[in-house]
Amino acid sequence: MTTSLSYAETEIKVGVLYPLTGAAAASGVEEKAAAELAAAIINREIPAPPGLVAGIGLPNLKGAKLKLVFGDHQTNPQVGATEAERLITQEHVVALLGCYLSNVTATASQVAERYGIPFLNGSSSSTPLTQRGFKWFFRTSPHDELFVANFFDFFKDLETKKGIKIKTLGLFNENTLWGTETTKLETRLADEQGYSITEKIIYPAKTTEMTAEVQRLKAADPDVVLQSSYLGDALLSMKTYKEQGFTPRMLLANDTGFIDSEFLKTLGHDADFVLSRDVWSLDLGDRFPLIRLVNDLIRQRNNINFTGSSAREFTAVAVIADAINRAGSTDPEAIRKALAATDIPGQGTIMPWKGIRFDTTGQNVLGSGIIVQVQNAQYVTVWPLDIATHDIALPAPAGTKH
Structure with a gap:
């Protein structure tokens, strides 16, 4: 044409x-x-x-x-x-x-x-x-291979520079192309780097019920829940965590629903302590x-x-x-x-x-990721540590509800 x-x-x-x-x-x-x-x-x-x-x-x-x-x-x-x-x-x-x-x-x-x-x-x-x-x-x-690798770099920095050791992971991802590929990457890197996966859940995208899945995560009690959800599912999961009395010690999301503007508008302080990978944050201005x-x-x-x-x-x-x-x-x-x-x-x-700048596959080779955390109902940059604007608020204080 x-x-x-x-x-x-x-x-x-x-x-x-x-x-x-x-x-x-x-x-x-x-x-x-x-x-x-x-x-x-x-x-x-x-x-x-x-x-x-x-x-x-x-x-x-x-x-x-x-x-x-x-x-x-x-x-x-x-x-x-x-x-x-x-x-x-x-x-x-x-x-x-x-x-x-x-x-x-x-x-x-x-x-x-x-x-x-x-x-x-x-x-x-x-x-x-x-x-x-x-x-x-x-x-x-x-792409997600870089973003998921960032998760494990983040874990290493938590241990070596913050004294927070991560051993066990729970995977909680939706079942479209994005979520299933993320699950494969997280599984491979966890195995290569010596982390134990205590629960792996791939749920139907746009589901209206997550009680059984959250109960499984609660029983597995991982150090970190790694979650990939679009907005509706992200909000539903947060609601279900609260209903089931489950406060993950660390919830590290794979962007998307967790960084959508409606996520904070809907949850406010109930989103505090949630972490997410991202590529942009206003506090880097x-x-x-x-x-x-x-x-x-x-x-x-x-x-x-x-x-x-x-x-x-x-x-x-x-x-x-x-x-x-x-x-x-x-x-x-x-x-x-x-x-x-x-x-x-x-x-x-x-x-x-x-x-x-694109390589021969069409992929930009000069992009990078960051990790943000909701603190006081606002996203702030907490990783990489050399550009972080705030310290990581971990673990969440006892009694904090999501």
Whole structure:
């Protein structure tokens, strides 16, 4: 499929697939707001903070504007594939972004691969997505293999620098592509590094009942519960922990539902002491000034803060615009080649990363993870220790209820 830009055109269409309805809609709506902010900066509708890559705009496209065309995949992989095809064949987008959920990204990107359209993924972390040999797929976010390895690096730091020894783990993960792949990684690394798994639970995503699963975790009594849940499941698990009188000595979540804005809005102080891996945190704004400056813009525009997911989606829009601008064309092959040649320094983004540079599989090799903790009903950075803004509050004080 070939698309070339006539400079009489005023819009360059990029398709964006998010869950705008359904179980993950709260996340999708915030990601949409982040993507729209990035487009507004690229199109010079909002002044950009100095140094932000998105602020470069599209000067090589002679005044053309970036137009984001959204599709709602409803958390359904087949709907995601159908929407991807619609955006390509009916809206004639020159690239696709999305889809937050790894299992939807898997199907939608297959469609893009078939049509020869660049697909840039911002926030799906399932490792196999960049192991399929695809030519047109790129991912800016780190993947779960790195994130899960971070968990075990964190445990080592707790022991050597904080005197907190972790021996036993309980795995509690949902059963889509993301959760099942995370379980495999956690199991392998626990075995390699000498940790005992006292319970392993893979529960049905979007379940409405977790009592039996939480009772099993309570009986196993691991030092750490490692949990992978989207928002609805994360909230249900916290409610069930409280009902069953189970306060994990440490709950370390794999991002997603536990860093969604609605998680803290719903739970407040009941979320205190929960840990989660993440990629972005507002409290890093003193060290990385663009974090705070651009967060101020989304606060003014949408009355929300970025999350790790929405910050990555903002970044994905900036990266695709940078590639289109360097390509100087809307030809998909030219955009793909420009994506492959991407080399953006970290200080040009809102992420606390070294930068964005893709390897031959399409994976960004300069991304990294952090671990945040809810303290006093706010997320704060507690790892890596060299950039932490707060000490880890462990163990949770006796009598604390989740």
